[in-house]
Amino acid sequence: MNLIARLKPLNTPLTLVAGVLVVALLAQLAGISLITRIITVMFVSLMLVLGLQLYMGNSGILNFAHIGFMGIGAYTSVLFSMTPEAKVLTNSDLYPFLVPLHLPFLPSLLIGGLVAAVLAAVISYPLMRLSDAAAVITTFAVLVMIHVVLLHWDRVTNGPRTLFGVDNYTTLWTSVVFAVITTFAVYLFKESRIGLRLRASRDDRYAAASIGINMVMMRWLAFMASAFIAGVGGGLWAHFITSFTPYSFYLTETFVILVMLVIGGPYSVSGAVVGTLIVTAAREVLRAIENYVNILQVFPEGFFGFTEVVLAIVLILILVYRPTGIMGSHELRWIQKQPKVKENEALKNSGKV
Amino acid sequence: MLELNDIHARYGAITALRGVSITVSQGELVALLGVNGAGKSTTLACIAGVLPPWQGSILFESGSIVGKSPEQIARLGISLVPEGRDIFPSLTVEENLRLGAYTRSEKTEYQRNLDEIFDLFPVLKERLQQSGGTLSGGEQQQLAIARALMSRPRLLMLDEPSLGLAPALVDQIFELIARLHQRGVTILLVEQNVHRTLEIVDRVYLMNTGLIESQGTPQQLRTYADIEGIYMGVRRQGNT
Amino acid sequence: MINLEFIINMISLGSLYAMLALGLVIIYGILRLVNFAYGELIMIGGYTMFLLAGFTPLPWLVVAVLAVLAAMFTSLFTELVAFRPVREKSLTAMLITSFAVSTLLQNAALLIISPRARAVTLPQIFQTSVMIAGTSVPWRNILTIFTSLVMLALLTLLLRRTVLGIALRAAADNFTMTRMLGVPANTVISAAFAISGIMAGIVSIFWIGRSATVTPTIGAPPLLVAFVATVIGGMRSLTGAVVGGFVYATIISLLGVLLPPDLLEFREAFMFAFVIIILLFRPQGLISGKTSEERVG
Numbered sequence: 001m002n003l004i005a006r007l008k009p010l011n012t013p014l015t016l017v018a019g020v021l022v023v024a025l026l027a028q029l030a031g032i033s034l035i036t037r038i039i040t041v042m043f044v045s046l047m048l049v050l051g052l053q054l055y056m057g058n059s060g061i062l063n064f065a066h067i068g069f070m071g072i073g074a075y076t077s078v079l080f081s082m083t084p085e086a087k088v089l090t091n092s093d094l095y096p097f098l099v100p101l102h103l104p105f106l107p108s109l110l111i112g113g114l115v116a117a118v119l120a121a122v123i124s125y126p127l128m129r130l131s132d133a134a135a136v137i138t139t140f141a142v143l144v145m146i147h148v149v150l151l152h153w154d155r156v157t158n159g160p161r162t163l164f165g166v167d168n169y170t171t172l173w174t175s176v177v178f179a180v181i182t183t184f185a186v187y188l189f190k191e192s193r194i195g196l197r198l199r200a201s202r203d204d205r206y207a208a209a210s211i212g213i214n215m216v217m218m219r220w221l222a223f224m225a226s227a228f229i230a231g232v233g234g235g236l237w238a239h240f241i242t243s244f245t246p247y248s249f250y251l252t253e254t255f256v257i258l259v260m261l262v263i264g265g266p267y268s269v270s271g272a273v274v275g276t277l278i279v280t281a282a283r284e285v286l287r288a289i290e291n292y293v294n295i296l297q298v299f300p301e302g303f304f305g306f307t308e309v310v311l312a313i314v315l316i317l318i319l320v321y322r323p324t325g326i327m328g329s330h331e332l333r334w335i336q337k338q339p340k341v342k343e344n345e346a347l348k349n350s351g352k353v
Numbered sequence: 354m355l356e357l358n359d360i361h362a363r364y365g366a367i368t369a370l371r372g373v374s375i376t377v378s379q380g381e382l383v384a385l386l387g388v389n390g391a392g393k394s395t396t397l398a399c400i401a402g403v404l405p406p407w408q409g410s411i412l413f414e415s416g417s418i419v420g421k422s423p424e425q426i427a428r429l430g431i432s433l434v435p436e437g438r439d440i441f442p443s444l445t446v447e448e449n450l451r452l453g454a455y456t457r458s459e460k461t462e463y464q465r466n467l468d469e470i471f472d473l474f475p476v477l478k479e480r481l482q483q484s485g486g487t488l489s490g491g492e493q494q495q496l497a498i499a500r501a502l503m504s505r506p507r508l509l510m511l512d513e514p515s516l517g518l519a520p521a522l523v524d525q526i527f528e529l530i531a532r533l534h535q536r537g538v539t540i541l542l543v544e545q546n547v548h549r550t551l552e553i554v555d556r557v558y559l560m561n562t563g564l565i566e567s568q569g570t571p572q573q574l575r576t577y578a579d580i581e582g583i584y585m586g587v588r589r590q591g592n593t
Numbered sequence: 594m595i596n597l598e599f600i601i602n603m604i605s606l607g608s609l610y611a612m613l614a615l616g617l618v619i620i621y622g623i624l625r626l627v628n629f630a631y632g633e634l635i636m637i638g639g640y641t642m643f644l645l646a647g648f649t650p651l652p653w654l655v656v657a658v659l660a661v662l663a664a665m666f667t668s669l670f671t672e673l674v675a676f677r678p679v680r681e682k683s684l685t686a687m688l689i690t691s692f693a694v695s696t697l698l699q700n701a702a703l704l705i706i707s708p709r710a711r712a713v714t715l716p717q718i719f720q721t722s723v724m725i726a727g728t729s730v731p732w733r734n735i736l737t738i739f740t741s742l743v744m745l746a747l748l749t750l751l752l753r754r755t756v757l758g759i760a761l762r763a764a765a766d767n768f769t770m771t772r773m774l775g776v777p778a779n780t781v782i783s784a785a786f787a788i789s790g791i792m793a794g795i796v797s798i799f800w801i802g803r804s805a806t807v808t809p810t811i812g813a814p815p816l817l818v819a820f821v822a823t824v825i826g827g828m829r830s831l832t833g834a835v836v837g838g839f840v841y842a843t844i845i846s847l848l849g850v851l852l853p854p855d856l857l858e859f860r861e862a863f864m865f866a867f868v869i870i871i872l873l874f875r876p877q878g879l880i881s882g883k884t885s886e887e888r889v890g
Contacts, residue, residue: 062688126873133627134828136688137820138872140629144817145865152858251813255696262689304708305700305809312697316690320678323686401773427775439770441763448759455756456775504775 012331013187016273017180019332020046023277024176036172042280043175044237046273049260050179050186051229053272055222056261058195060202061132063223064254065124065139066230068146069116071249073231074238075150075157077112078166081105081239086165091158098156105169109235116231117224124223128216143254150246157246164243170236178236182229187269189225194218252308256283259311263318265325270332275325279311286310354379354539355400355508360409362392362399369395370406371563377508377541382534384542384550387560393543394436396560397510400541401433402426413508428456430507436516436543438497442486446477449485449496453503463503470499473529491522498529502538509533510541515549527553551575595850598728603846605734608741609799611838613815614822615748616792618834620785621823622765625684629691630671631819632812633698634664634790638797639713639807640702646714653716661794667698668790669783677779695812702809710806719802737799744795745835748788752831757784765829817861821868827878836880 020043027039052066079087080103087094103111127138150157157163189195201208201215208215238244256279264275286307293303318325355377362370370392377383385393398404400411402423411419418426441449450470454463471478474495480488488496494514501509511530515523523546531553534540544550551557551571558568567574620628641663645656675694679686718736722729752758757780764771764781772778800815801807818841826837844867848860856863871879 060685062685123869126869126876129876130824130872131828131876132684133621133625134824134872134876134878137627137824138869141817141821141865141868144813145862148861149859251696251699251810255692258689258692302708303704305703308696308700309704312693312700315693316675316679316697319682319686319690319693323679323682403769403773422778423769423772424775424777427773433773435770435773439767441766441770443766444759444763448762451756452759452763452771452774452776455760500774 009191010184010187012270013184015332016183016187016270019273020176020179020183024172027172038280038284040170040172040175040240041237042276043172043179044170044233044240045257045260045280046179046276047175047182047233047236048230048257049264049272049276050182050269051226051233052257052261053266053269054186054189054229055226057267057269057271058190058198058202059219059222061139061219062136062258063139063226064136065120065142065146066226067249067254067257068143069120069227069230070234070237070253071146071150071246072119073109073112073116073234074244074249075112075163075234076115076231077108077235078163078238079156080111081108081169081235082166086167090163090165091154093155093158095155105167105239109232109239112235113228113231116234117228120227121220121224125220128219128223143250147246147250150249160245160247162243162245166238166242168239168242170240175236175240178232182233183269183273185229186272189222190269194221198222255308256311259315262315262325265327265329267324267329268327268331270330271325271327274327274332278326282311282314283307354414355541356410356412357396357400358410358412360396360399360406360411362395362404362406364395364404369563370399372409373560373563373565374409375558375565375568377539379539380537381555382530382540382542382553384544384554384557385560386544386547386550386557387566388545390562391560392563393560394512395563397433397435397512397541397543400426400510401431427504430504431510432501432504432506432508433510434497434501434512434514436512438493440485440488440493440496440500443484445482445484446488446496447481449500450477450503453500456504466503466505470502473502473532474499491518491525494518494522494526495529498526502533506538508539508541510543512543513545514542515544515546523549596728597726598730599846599850601725601728601730601734601738603842605737606846607839607842608738609796609838610818610822610842611835612741612744612792613796613819614826614834614838615745615831616789616796617819618823618826618828618831619761619792620789621828622831623761623768623781623785624676624680624687626676626687626691627820628789629688629816630694630698631789631793632814632816633695634668634793634812635797635800635815636698636702636807636809636812637667638664638794639801639811640706640711642798642801643711643713643807647712657798660797661791664794664797665787665790668786668793671698672783672786677782680782695816699809699812706809708809710808713801713805713807715802715805733799733802740795740799744792748831751788757781761785821865825868825871825879827880830880833878833880837878840879 023039024043027035048066048070052063055061055063079098080101083102084099087099123142127135130138151160153159197208197213198215198218201213201218234249260275260279261272262275263279264273265271290303290306293299293306357373357375360370360373361368373392373396375383375385375396385396387393395404399406400418402418402421402425405420409419410417413429413431418429441452444452450467454466457463457466476492477496477499480492485493485496498511498514514526514530518526527549530540530542534553542550542554551574554571556568556570557574559566559574617628617631620626638660641660642656645651645659646653651659671694675690676687679690719733722731723735724730752762760771760776760781761784764776768778771781796815801811822837822841823834824837825840826833826835841864845860845864848863849857852860852863
């Protein structure tokens with residue numbers, strides 16, 4: 001089999017990765033540190049959005065806990081990557097057994113992801129059997145619980161106080177590499193047997209069960225994989241921002257990631273990528289406006305929340321007018337597939353989200 | 354009274370009706386016969402406003418009803434008793450009936466209607482305060498029809514009322530339908546029980562895979578149409 | 594220490610949580626919508642009280658009524674503008690929309706008022722207590738219990754004696770069939786949102802009555818309670834909501850006295866662990882409605 005034929009099924013992720021690399025190169029060439037920063041964060045966000053897509057796109061269930069696992073990954077990874085001195089400096093109350101732990105960057109990241117995945121496995125297993133609505137609600141509760149624990153477990157997380165002194169290991173190209181790997185991983189998951197089975201049970205639970213698909217197990221595996229990605233993404237983010245609090249892993253971030261996914265299109269990997277790009281750009285513009293207004297001191301109490309209000313309105317509009325997002329359920333391809341029979345179009349346009 | 358012209362309807366990508374035209378005149382008892390999947394229930398759904406057809410027209414008393422919502426169509430006087438009865442299990446019999454009369458605002462009329470219903474369905478009077486979910490299949494079917502009658506419909510549509518009922522109850526249901534017909538209620542009946550249906554109806558439409566295959570009086574159909582063929586999938590020699 | 598004061602406290606909390614859960618379930622029962630913006634209705638009630646009690650000479654009872662009305666109208670408004678257009682699309686779309694509305698309202702409050710907490714002037718009665726059987730019981734608790742009993746009675750009356758109530762219950766059973774009987778979908782849904790708003794408004798009075806402050810994010814904790822209580826109770830029945838509310842209040846109150854002091858701040862986490870265990874054995878919740886939520890596995 002020649003190379004082209006081998007690569008054909010990977011058409012979509014390759015196309016997406018090509019786009020990612022182009023953006024990264026442009027950012028690198030621009031040379032402005034602000035742009036580099038924005039693009040680096042964008043790629044970390046992309047990783048998180050892809051992680052969410054893996055679960056939500058295939059199982060059809062909203063996962064509100066995603067950012068919570070990002071937080072777990074963040075805190076865990078810094079516990080390993082920081083030197084003992086740095087740790088004690090930021091958190092004098094840290095458990096003694098945690099102080100001497102010290103590993104290089106990459107293992108720390110992976111451990112962060114693993115811890116998130118294991119926790120996800122334990123917490124979520126009983127929740128996988130719930131009806132769809134109850135499942136969504138409980139993921140929200142999981143988010144809040146994680147937040148409560150992060151906020152109050154001073155001896156590990158430094159509580160509500162800032163945890164500072166993290167080494168800035170995450171560079172532009174670090175985040176690019178991870179974004180690329182994640183793109184492939186999520187796409188391959190989608191096309192894998194697990195992904196297929198999950199989508200089958202999303203579409204028709206009983207039919208899927210009747211051919212032996214264990215929906216609970218499939219959901220559970222997807223949830224763990226999603227949490228792993230979130231955990232690693234959290235570690236990446238922690239080592240970019242170098243100081244953070246538990247408030248960085250709560251409702252606002254959940255909202256932003258969700259907006260990125262839904263605007264792009266939750267049912268395709270391309271949707272995740274496209275959405276992240278567009279929303280990042282929009283956010284920067286909106287934030288710039290917000291800052292400008294704040295400088296002008298037009299509002300005595302400060303001009304906050306403008307970005308979120310606009311994003312929320314846009315999200316609602318998308319849901320009303322194009323609920324499947326910009327990409328619909330389509331994936332990007334380097335050479336667009338020939339449109340098949342009309343039946344396919346009708347299926348896609350039947351309006352089901 | 355009711356006129357369907359070249360109705361096309363689909364569920365997502367699946368075409369269910371491919372050009373259905375039927376008429377029902379005032380006071381008639383018309384039946385739609387056919388196997389599962391022929392499109393009978395879909396036709397009723399289109400009329401009731403639950404599934405909007407993407408092509409064709411539906412005229413009710415000379416006014417178009419395509420695109421109207423189910424509640425608007427109900428208020429025009431079209432009542433549908435769906436397959437599976439769809440009575441409200443957590444409401445009592447009385448509450449089910451009360452809701453059936455939603456489109457009627459007159460208080461005295463309500464009591465009068467109720468009395469008529471008890472005439473036709475004595476068992477419902479007995480079970481008035483019981484919750485719908487505790488009724489037997491036959492009783493639920495009676496409740497569903499009674500509920501539809503509470504609104505004094507101009508057109509009553511019944512989707513497989515005899516489905517899943519014991520033979521004695523099937524007799525009861527068909528007797529009831531015949532009696533309603535005698536009283537002048539216009540009825541559009543969807544059924545799979547060909548034999549009993551042909552005994553009581555004025556006209557029949559025979560449906561197959563989304564189209565009307567043949568139509569006529571029960572006499573005509575018995576003679577000319579290949580009912581067996583449609584149901585069994587085997588064609589008689591030398592037939593349309 | 595489990596004494597009379599503790600028990601009255603717990604019952605008062607249970608009544609509050611029951612009302613909270615009811616407001617959520619009434620919408621879920623008909624629309625299958627989990628309304629994330631429900632918490633923000635409490636925020637709206639709170640800010641109404643802050644503005645009216647702090648800046649106008651209106652008597653407190655009037656302020657309270659207006660707060661409830663504010664929550665109700667906000668609820669109706671969000672239905673009209675955000676949920677109605679998405680209603681036909683899909684449940685997921687509605688859910689995300691409700692989350693978007695929630696974020697929108699929170700940040701609108703942030704934008705328009707302030708990120709800082711605002712003190713709400715409370716009526717005298719919320720700060721006084723009365724002696725019952727030798728223990729000092731805050732009037733606030735008694736009022737909570739009393740109000741919830743009244744609301745439960747009113748709601749039951751509405752649902753059982755009025756045509757609208759019958760229509761609401763029917764819609765929860767089978768929405769399409771209800772429409773086919775001529776009941777306008779919009780009427781039923783608006784009624785449900787109105788009731789939900791009223792419940793939220795009343796809860797806001799007593800919720801803020803405990804802390805005397807309001808912030809843009811004050812909606813999140815009660816939302817969580819409502820969520821967990823409804824899931825415990827079984828999501829489909831109003832009885833379930835009430836039971837869920839009381840179970841939640843009982844567990845969290847017990848945790849409050851049983852947990853060692855250094856673990857107290859993790860009360861909610863323990864509560865949730867408990868809930869997970871309940872769900873492990875009964876994914877459908879404690880009370881199964883006539884037609885229960887489907888179990889998946």
